[in-house]
Amino acid sequence: MAFNVIKPGLLALLQDLGRHGHQSIGLTTGGPMDEMAFRWGNALLGNNSNCPQLEITFGMLTLEAQANTNIAITGADLGATLNDKEISPWRTYALKKGDVVAFHQPIWGLRAYLAVSGGFLCDPILGSVATVMREKVGGLTGKGDKLQRGDVLPYSACSHQPQKAVPRLAIPHYGQKEIPVILGYQYKSFSSLERANFFSSDYSVSSHSDRMGYRLEGKAIHSDLKGIISEGIAYGAIQVPKDGQPIVLLQDRQTIGGYPKIGCVSRVGGGILAQKQPGDVIQFTPITVDQAEQERHLHMARLAQWR
Incomplete structure (x- = not known):
């Protein structure tokens, strides 16, 4: 019982919630770029929250089901079809043996998630199946490989379930700029003028962005610090290198870095950012730790209540 990979797409990776507890040896966490979309995919199917899913970047992926199952699609709208019929994200679908699911090109957003009942069956490496290509760990082969034509994605066959959909209020607004x-x-190592420039300027997403970090292009900002001793890097840290163009470090970030950091993108904000395509424009807005925690608690409480 499995999906046969007919077309592998540009970048399709097996992910769970990440490989935690190993940054001290230089191993990053990996995991879904849009955590809330990932969590909703498993919730829709009644899966454990950490069940492995496919993260599909941009699209161009085609899969053929070899046994009956249920799937959930969340995240971006990549023009998905089921047996050539258009289907929408943020809901479940029942599949029969021989059904073909395809993802084409983005209509809005960049990354979609495909969950299957019970999760994809894959052996974990250091407690996780999260694929990190740069570190050659995780995924279907355990060596950090992206999906290839001819791969077989195992799952457990199951009977069909009633269709479910994510409540409209819980679906993120990927078009938001802030x-x-x-x-x-x-x-404080950035002057008042540099801070004002950072929070009042538009930044566009560079084509050199990836799962490691989003490079931005816009008003350059500079710190009074000439350099710092390399230190641990948190998710969402906004590094400012010598050219003054911010870099937001995300799931596949390095574990240490030596550039000044003006701030840190929240988890929810990072999920929105991860759905931006090269050329999309964003603007940063300051919030407190309390506000960030309240925002995340609201999302998690809404998810738990729905479950």
């Missing part, structure tokens, strides 16, 4: 930022402890 990305919330928690101010970092090196924030």
Whole structure:
């Protein structure tokens, strides 16, 4: 019982919630770029929240089901079809043996998630199946490989379930321009003018962005610090290198870095950012730690209540 990979797409990766507890040896966490979309995919099917899913970037993926199952699609709208019939994200679908699911090109957003009842069956490496290509760990082969034509994605066959959909209020607005930022402890090394420039300027997503970090292009900002001793990097940290163009570090980030950091994107904000395509424009807005925690608690409480 499995999906046969007919077309592998540009970048399709097996992910769970990440490989935690190993950053001390230089191993990053990996995991879904849009955590809330991932969590809703498993919730729709009644899966454990950490069940492995496929993260599909941009699309161009085609799968053929070899046994009956149920799937959930969340995240971006990549023009998905079921047996050539258009289907929408943020809901479940029943599949029969021989059904073909395809993802084409983005209508809105960049990354979609495909969950299957019970999760994809894959052996974990260091407690996780999260695929990190740069570190050659996780995924179907355990070596960090992206999906390839001819791969077989195992799952457990199951009977069909009633269709379910995510409540409209819980679906993120991927078109929002504002990305919330928690101010970092090196924030004061940026002058008042540099801070004002950072929070009042538009930044466009660079084509050099990836799962490691989103490079931005716009008004350059500079810190009074000439350099810092390399230190641990948190999710969402906004590094400012010598050219003054911010880099938001995300799931596949390096574990240490030596550039000044003006702040840190919240988890919810990072999920919105991860759905931006090259050329999309964003603007940063400051929030407190309390506000970031309240926002996340609201999302998690809504998910738990729905479950």
